[in-house]
Every structure is written in C-alpha cells, then in structure tokens.
Amino acid sequence: MKALMFGWEFPPHILGGLGTASYGLTRGMSQQEDMHITFVIPKPWGDEDQSFLRIIGANSVPVVWKDVNYDYVKQRMEGKMSPEEYYHLRDGIQYDYRRIGTDDLGCVGFSGRYPDNLIEEIGNYEAVASVLAHSLDFDIIHSHDWLTYPAGVFAKHISGKPLVIHVHATDFDRSRGNVNPTVFAIEKRGMDEADHIMCVSNLTRRTVIEKYGIDPRKVSTVHNAVEPLAHPEEFTKPERKDKLVTFLGRITMQKGPEYFVEAAARVLSKTDGVRFVMAGSGDKMAEMIDLVAKRGIADKFHFPGFMRGKQVQEMLAMSDVYIMPSVSEPFGISPLEAMQVGCPSIISHQSGCAEILQHAIKTDYWDIDAMADAIYAIVKYPAMYKSLHELGQAEVNNIRWYDAGLKVRKIYDGVINHTL
C-alpha cells in the first residue's frame, strides 16, 4: 500500500498540534510492514526524521520546465534530492505554471508557516501536487487539514486515485462559529470531493456532518494518540508546600482561559495553599491579567509566559492539576501529555479527547463550579490525586498511534475496494 500524503507541518519544526499528529500517525502506520508513505510538506528543514517514511519538500519539486544540466542540479539539490529524481519529477510537468514565480530550477519557494498570503501558498502547493500526481506511483491520497485539501483534490482528479482527508480541526473550532467564508469554501470542497473523511473525534465528526452537510456514511472518527515518552523517569515532581494548578496553551478565546481564572477565584475563596499558573501567550493575555487583578487573586496566580519543548513537560510534571477548559477543541493532545508525566487532568466536555479518557475529570467549559470542585477535590482528597495520577498514566500509555494507524489502514482498504 503506497500512500501519498499532503501535510503542512512535520516535527521538529512545528507550530501547532497538526505537526505532532502527522508525525505520530505516520510513525504508527509505518509499523505495518507493507505500508509506504510519501509525505509532502511545503518546506522541510532537513533535520526531519525520515527513517520510516519519505519526505518530499514542495519547494524542491519543479513546476516549471527548466533546461538545467546534471552537475548543476546535483550541486543545487545537495542533501535534498538526487538529480535523477529531479529529472523524473520534471517529466511530470504537464501544465504551464509560468505565472508562478519560480527559481532557476523551476521550484516554488514556500514559507511553510501560516503567512498572510496563505491562500497563494495553498494554490502553489496545488501546482506541486499536480506534478507529483503525474510522476509518482501511489494507491491512495491522504490530505491533512484544509491547507492541503486543494492539493489532494487536484491529485485525485489527475491520477484517478481515491482521496481521503483528515480533519484535525475545522474553521468552526478556530472561530467559535464566526467562519471565514474563503476557508469554509476550501474545506467544504475538500470534504465534498473526498472519498472518505477521517475526523479526530466524534465532536469534529458531528461538525463535519452538521455544519458542512456531509453524508454521515463517509465520515469516520480516528482518535489521535500520543507518542510514548522516551524517558518518563526524568520528569519528577518536587516536594513543595503549595499545590500547583496549571493551564498551558495559547491564551485565546478557543481555550477558555477566563473560566480557569473564575474557577481559581472560587477555590481561593475557600482554601489556602494552592497556586495557579497560566502558561503561554495569546491575544487574551492582557485581559486575563486584568481579570486576575479584579478578582484579587494576583498573589496566587502566575503568568510565566510562553513555554516550549521540554519546559512544557517539566511544568506539567511539577503540577498537581492540569486544566484545559477549551470551548471547542477538536481533539486536544495536551491533557494526554500531562497524564503521561502523571499529572491529573481536568478537561471540558467540549474537547474531543474527553471521548477516549476515563481517568480525567470532565466538566462543561462554562461550569466554573464543577471545575472549582474538581480542583479542590484533587488538592484536598489524597485518593483523588493518587487515582488520577496512577490510572491516568496507565490509561494514556495504552492509547497508541499504532492502533490509530490500523484504523486508517482499514479505511484505505475500504475506500480502495469500495467496501466502505
């Protein structure tokens, strides 16, 4: 089974959850012996782990035919691609893309981020897809999130191979209902054209069916999983006098930071010895600092700023409670990461990961009382912490990408054999 995947991010250079999920899923799938994955991203950095799949940078695929000699290509493509491969891809150029600005090899430059001219980059990515569809050999096309839907659709039209799309988020989640019409149109077209749609949670599946009007029969749920920690023992919880309750993520409307502040105020009105941390940054940060001051809890409420990499896990391992009161979260991998290092998690029912977690506390995002109650219980009743700590960790260690990969494979087989 050869899959051609279109993605936008791949570790270690990631900007959001999409990259982490792409990595985990492809790695899990690669454990199936006959699975060969070619993963296209706009701009590889060269330090991606290619041990289990092949990465093609869209920025080294020629879309305009240039007459260049072997030695020149060899010198220019050093470390990225062999001249033979370049020539092979160049043979796949069937359309005239001279309107796109290209370099001396006929390749397009990509930022690989989320720039202002994002729509233009998506279009260029589509051009790259056409070349790949003409020159590569594959059985199925798999597109990750809306940025890559047009590329997937084009590749499908050219090759006649089935297209599955993977919905990691929709614009409804990002905008709390205030969708951008351009983005919606791209998403809708991708969903209509896809032979099958995979969503990261039942919550997202419902959004796809209800908001985009897609036939439920072609929409499945494949829950995300979490990469096991290489050295879980290196994260320890130091003894400290005060209990630590942590919020970690972008401080934006979607993540529900204000509910966390209100819950903190409630806990602090009744008890001492608890501190609250809101790590991260975002457009709501100033407002949150204001709110904390207004509630008079600034002495117990801290804003350490943005954290990355290992800092995140260290912070989580140090905490007594991790809280994610998201208003709308397609999946939300961070509670799983918290539970991996043994930190009890409180999550909103409006988060996709709530569907697969038993040993986490679930409340509605607006239910400040329930949230405060859960925080209080975890810091005051030892059995509560102990159970969530031990059982939560065991539970998360059982949520494996390999299993998610098997589900995806089943969908591939179903789509190819028309049995789905």
Next chain:
Amino acid sequence: MKNICFCFQMHSPYRLKRYRFFEIGNDHYYYDDMATEEHINWLVETSYMPLCQTIRDMINLSKGKFHCALSVSGTMIEMFEQFNPEMIDVLKELAGTKCVEFLATPFSYSLAAEYNESEQKEQLKKQSALLENVLGVKPQAVWNTELLYTDEIAYNLNKLGYKLILTEGAKHVLSWNTPNKVYQSAGAPKMKVLLRNTNLSDELSFHFSDPGWGNFPIDAEKYANQLNALPEGEDIINIWVGADTFGVRQNAGTGIFDFLKALPYYALEREMGFMTPSEAAKKLAAEDVVSAPYPLTWSGEAKDLSVYVGNDLQQEAVQKLYAVAERVHLCQDKNLKTNWLRLQDVNYLHYMNHIDQGETQFESAYDAFINYMNILSDFLQTVEEQYPTTIENEELNELLKTIRNQEEEIQKLQAQLKKKK
C-alpha cells in the same frame, strides 16, 4: 424432598444532592428529596408493589404452601412510610399470612459488619425494632448487606443471639461442594449458614430475557424441571435476588411476573416444597462446615468487597467515614445520627467504582467521590464541633458519663433533701 427458598431484597439509597466544596460548613442538608421520592415512586410502581401483590396471589393460590422471605432495610421502611404508605399496608398483609419471613438487615444497608462491629449491632437492633413496630414481626435470620459474610461476622452475630445467616454460594468458598444444603459456620458452631445458588438466581436476574442465554426462553415448567433435576440430597435451593429483578432488571413485558406466579403450581406438582430461611434452618440439619476468613458477598465476579472498597477512592471514603464511628456513638444529636446512618449506605461506595457504578446518578466514579467527600467533610466538621479531636475518645467518654450521671446525682440529692425536709 426438595425445597425452594425464595428471598427478595429491597433497599434504595437516599439521593444525594449536588454538593460543592464551598457549601462545606454552610449547608448541612445533603439530600435531594425530590429525586429520592421520584425514584422510590417509580421503583414501587414498576417493581416492588407488583411483586408484593404477586407474592400475595401466590400464597392464596397455593393455599399457603408458597413461602418466601424479604430483606427490607430500615431506610427502605422509612421511605415507604414517608412516600408510599400503601407499601407498608401490603407488607403488613404479607406478614399476616405467616408465609413470609422478614430478615434482619443493617438499617442503612451499610458495611458496618466489616468496619465497626458495634455499629453493626446498633443497625440490626434499629432495623429489627422498626420492623416490629411497623409490621409486627421480629426478624430471626440475618441478610447482611450484599450478603457480606466472614467467619468473624458469623461469630459476632451469634454472640448477639442470631442462629442463621445468609450468604453467597461462591465457588472459591464451596469449591466442588453444593450450595443446596444447610451449612454450619466455621466461625460459630451454633450458627447455621444458607448459601445462595448463584447460577439459578442469576438466571432470573440477568438471563431471563436474554435470547443469547443457552436456556432461553425460561418458563416456569422448565425452571421447575431444572430444580427438580438436581441430585438427590440437595434439599434446599436458595433463589435469592434483588426485588428489582421483577419489573426493573426484567421488565414486566418479559413475563417475569407471570413466570413467578406460575412457579408454585409446577413446583408443587413435582412435589417440591417452599421454605423460608428460618424454616429451613429449623427442619434441616447442617451437613457440612463452611469457612470464609475473607469477606464474601454476592457482588461482582470476585464475590468479595472489591466492588465497594476495591479502589483508592472507595478506601479513602470508607476509612474516613468509619474513623469517627466511636465519636458518633457518644453523641445524642438526632440530625447527626440520621446523617451518620444515611452516609453509610453501601451504594455511595458503589458509585465510586471505576468499572461498574451500579445505579449511579453521577457522571463518573470521580464525580461521585467528589460529591460524597464534600458531604462527608461537612459531616465530619459537625462531629468535630460536637466533640473536638483534641480530646481523646476515652477521656471524652468519661466526661460524658459524668455529665449524664450528674442528673441522676442531682435527683438523688434532691430526693434526700425532700426527705430531710
């Protein structure tokens, strides 16, 4: 001759209200009375009432040959008095037939037998007194909470004067032996033990309407044949189920009531009799000894206490609760005593099970634990206010004795004074 011993068990907990931590110390009322009433009404209507009426009909139709037993907790009787007095009437009627035995059961269906012996004693006494008062019967045999049994419990109950206890015929205790005869407790030689026939009882509770069950469909004749086919010498077959098997677990549409009603006819036709537990203990001799050093119940796969106190949440709750037992026993406050009884209900612990939460109204084991612990925290605070933990139990006891004796002393002295005058 083969005898069938039917027991039906009735109990339902008070519904706890949503109790947040910021109520601790402010709000001392823990129950959602409306939800309790609604649930009890439903339970009585769909199950308990039709069951009692069926039993009455069976006694009449068999001309008094059908006998059976009921375990009704004190909590349950209190609720009937409050919400469904017609249940009291029908129970009285059943008691009047002399065909129905009422069993001694811990007042609030608690695990006191395992955690506090004197509390267990209190609860049995209280339930017996209530039954005597309301129904005019005096229970003789013990149906402990969820059939909880150990040799030690048998010994303790024997000391209180009980001569018969009911428990589960669990495989790990019986091994190759049959539950269908009378046993003697290893903990107390004078204590007889009856064992529930797990398979035949579960066939009604869990499999009656299950098309996947090998014996489906079960009808009265087939069931009677099954009982009759048991080996010679197995004289007492104990079919004990929750009363809610009739109407709730198996709804009326499955024909479970008609099945029950028809059973005496087919059983009597095959010359089988019906006995209450006490009748069985009186008429049949103990043939073997049964020993259970560790708790035995009718719950879960393991047939032990793990369903109720198997995880950390349940352990913390039950330990914290019974840690104040001594103090509560010293106190006289009526409200506090009522709460103490109610909070011991085994169902609240069941709700905290991660795998099977019983008939919980909580979203998860954690949710149930949070709510219960908040309530318990408030309760413990009220106990603490009455008797601060800074004073040792024994010291407290002495002080209380002095205070209570004071009155007698004063009266004595006053009497003397009067005489002198």
